[in-house]
Amino acid sequence: MSAHASDLSYDKEKGTILDEATIPVDAAPEDAIVRRFGRFGPFLAKLFASGVEARGVERVPEDQRETKNMWNNLLMWWSVNTVLTTIPIGTLAQAFFTLTLPHAIATILCFGALGGVATAFISTLGPQTGLRTMIITRFSSGYVGGTIYSILNILTQLSFSVTAVILGGQTLASINPGTLPLVVGIIIIGVLSVIPCFVGYHLVHYYERYAWIVIFIIVCFLWGLGGHAGYDVSAQKPLEDTGRSLSADILSFGGIVFGSFTGWAPVAADYNCRLPADTSRMKVFLLTFFGLWIPICFVEILGAALMTITDPAYTQAYAEGSTGGLVAQTLSPWGGGGKFLLVLLGLSVVANNIPNSYSAGLSMQSLGRPFALIPRFAWTFLAFVIYTVAGVAGREHFSEILSNFLSILSYWTAFFIVIVAEEHFIFRRKGGPLGGYNLDDWDSPSKLPLGVAGVLAGCFGVAGAVVGMSEVWYTGPIAQKAGGEFGADLGFELAAAFSAVTYPPLRWLEIRLTGR
Structure with missing residues (x-):
């Protein structure tokens, strides 16, 4: 660990904060935290001794990495996405975009593959660097840019958590209507989600290793019960748009699907940064890709398929209870x-919400050194409070929150991925202008890039999203010309393109002028 990672310490005799230089550079995170909090040190020491993770955003040195079964990487993502929360994304194909099932399936598979590739690339940076995802952004966008990305990621993970607790609460409340209030259901899901995150990395991985098994079986049951009720492939045909309007619907729904995959990109390296540095990059990439693509497509397509059931009981169940009501009706026989x-399905969202909560805490630490001084578990608890309260407040507007959130999410993750990828493959490649990463600089603003290139390229990405987005509340000029009445959402495509074109020359100039 670098000297900067040691943070500050508390002198109990003098009652003052010591300079970080007084703590050995190789001090373990738990030792630094215990010393820092003085009179609370003994309590924290017992907490860490009981198994609560002390390490936050500090880099994991090579000699502290752990050899793990790489298949755990696939199983974790499988558990995270084989959940109830993934079903409503598929239902949006018909509910918002009037697509037939074949068009919905093709859109999910194609845009899902694109998002899966992007997220799988980010995951490969974990073993290479030993850093959390938001810290990695500092090597392309500097300390300031990394802070901006951290803010965006905090909002992203909290928004994911809000949708998770609402849907889980809706499902629990629909089991015996009038028995369990929706608010109580939301709180139950929130509490169950925060427990593994509070403990930390090892319990998160242990839970996610097995959580998928039962839910995958239940999802298969849902497929069978839905088929018994009667899927109607042509159910949406009379309502589906044609020509440019159809293209606009596909592009807009595709942006939502892309966002459901790349929503994991800003946290993808968080869960394998303890793997050995020599871990096969291709294996990490492939296991992450298939750990995302197979379960997300399988469950999103189920959501689209359930929307084709024309039985009045099913259509009424969706109208009155959204996805939770539709799933309840499917299981009612x-x-x-x-x-x-x-x-069990209602509780399955816990597996989806765990990485949201855990990484939200890490992103709060990534805001800067003053925030990193506070232990990770404290930020995780704060995230739990925020998304639970927000879930209670927004519990009646689930579909609107999901649709708008996932569309906007795809915009910033698109240019974030492009900037990190170009930095990695162009400027940090062996033989490139910088020749690699000096990983000890992760918390040294004077040694990191100024971030001007990264921030400006991100601003160009925002401009691309603005002119290409198509939302209920705003439609960009390019989006208007590309689609029908409501425009085609080209936000993430243009955000990625604008940043991809502007970042290399800006970064080259930054390196030329500053040397870093």
Whole structure:
């Protein structure tokens, strides 16, 4: 660990904060935290001794890496996405864009593959650097740019968490209507989500290693029960747009699908930064890609398929209870057994919400040194409070929150991924202008890039998103010309393109002038 990673310490005799230089540079994170908090040190020491993770955004040195079964990487993403939360994304194909099932499936598979590739690339940087994702952004966008990305990621993970607790709460409340208030259901999901995150990295991985098994079986049951109720592939045909309007619908829904994949990109390196540095990059890439693409497509397509059931009981269930009501109706033929499965489905969102909560805490630490001084678990608890309160406040507007959030999410993740990728492959490549990463500089603003190139390229990305977005509240000029009545959402495509074109020359000039 670098000297900067040691933070500050508390002198109990003098009652003053010591300079960070007084703590050994190789001090373990728990030792630094215990010393820093003085009279609270013994309590924190017991907390860490009980298994709570002390390490936050500090780099994991090579000699402290752990050899893990690489298949855990695939199983984690499988658990995170084989959940109830993924189903409503598929339902948006018909509910908002009137697509037929074949068009919905093609859109999910194609845009999902694109998003999966982008996220899998980011995941490969974890073992290479030993750093959390938001800290990695400092090597392309500097300390200031990394802070901006951290703010965006905090909003992203909290928004993901809000949708998760609302949907989980809706599902629990729909089991016996009038018995469990929706607010109580939301709080239950929030509490269950924060427990593994509070403990930390190892419990997160342990839970996610097995959580997918039961839910995958239940999802298969849903496929079968939906088929028994009667999928109608042409159900949306009379409502589906044609020509440019159809293209606009596909592009707009595709942006949402892309966002459901790349929403994991800003946290993808967080969960394998403890793997050995010589871990096969291709294996990390492939396991992450298929760990995302297979379950997300499988479950999103299920959501689209359930929307083709024309039985009035199913259409009414969706109208009155959104996705939770639709799933409850699908399981209703099994009576009490169906209700039990519905409970498990409602609780499945915990697996989806765990990485949101855990990484939100890390992103709060990534805002800067003063924030990194506060232990990771404290930020994780604050994130829990925020998204639970927001979930209670927005519980009646789930579909609107999901649709708008995922569209906007795809905009910033698109240019974030492009900037990090260009820095990695152009400027940090072996033989490139910088020749690699000096990983000890991760918390040294004077040695990191100024960040002017990264921030400006990000601003160009925002400009691309603005002219290409198509939302209920705003449609950009290019989006208007590209689609039908409501425009085609080209936000993430243009955000990525604008940043991709502007970042290399700006970064080259920055290196030429500053040497870093």
